[in-house]
Amino acid sequence: MKITNYSKQTIDQNDINEVIKTLKSKFLTKGKKTILFENKIKKYCKSRYVCATINASSSLLMACKAIGLSNNDIIWTSNVTYIASINCGLHLGAKIDLVDIDDTNNICVDNLEKKLILAKKEKKLPKILVAVHLSGLPCNLKKIKELSKIYRFKIIEDASHAFGSVYGNSKIGSCKFSDLTIFSFHPVKNITTAEGSAITTNSLQIYRKLLLIRENGQDFSGINRVNFPTKYDVTTLGFNFRINEINSSLGLSQIEKTNKFIKKKKFIAKRYFNEMKLPEITLPCKKILKLSSLHLFIIRIDFRKLKINKFQFIKKLKKKNIVVNCHYIPLNKLKIIKNNLPKINFKNSEKYYEQAMSIPMYPDLKYIEQSYIISVFKKLIQKYKKKIK
């Protein structure tokens, strides 16, 4: 049996037909498909505005720029996330800082509060907090929102993993507790546009800025485009971060299947919860079944007890044709971040890195493959246990 990735896209004939239709149409970019895709996301998340873009890394940069982050400012995020969650700040010359995680693998709000109290005294408060929903499990947005009111920072939700996740009685993306939310539609994510992303917000002012930034700052406001179709002004420094019609048409077809994909992953997650119970394995918190889009199923293994390290174990899995991944190497371990960071102890992230891995879970993972994964994990752990005795 060969399970060659921890996640992958699910593409059906309808997806293919929609893409072909677009390829045969008049517009490959700047057409109706992108507007339709944005409207679908708006309806799904119940946000006021949506701006679709080429990928979540660019969306994060756009979001920081729309808030006005500059080289006089500070941006914070969780220490366990993808580099793009903080690169957006580095690109704009801002100073960065990181907060350790708790046992949900998301930002620890107690640590966050302590850090904010100290930062206030030292006059080093952040302008933006990037709140990441790792694996799709929403972080504690209510507490973060409360803190943002006291310490006056803006909140960008990095919901790259969380399209379809639920918080309170809303979908992630409603921006009830944030200024903007970013989704990624990379092929391993919940739905895909190949590469692509969307930003949701309830602020008209932010939305208008996003539109300018997405299109090289070209400003058509106040111009009668029927009489003066070639006229525009440039008021903002921007990029070309437009999604094209091919990606959007794939997104339009995929978004209809969001809940179906989550349901299929929920079935697999439930099997893992029921059948991977071993004292050496810590399964994710059960609330992922209710709240998470189930982008990732992250387990932890006590490798110290087994007297091996994680990477040896991953090698063994690979020999058995099972590919897992690690989301992520804590940011404080990366050279580019180390050089920009005060020395801090990230105790929980260190432990996470030592123990955590994302095991295969995607809608098309067959029952027999799930059984194989469960049995290989159990056998390997038993083997190492025997060796210790």
Ligand SMILES: Cc1ncc(COP(=O)(O)O)c(C=O)c1O
């Ligand atoms: C937490 C997080 N943020 C941002 C990104 C960037 O997404 P994209 O690949 O769409 O640029 C990723 C991608 O994996 C991610 O996991």
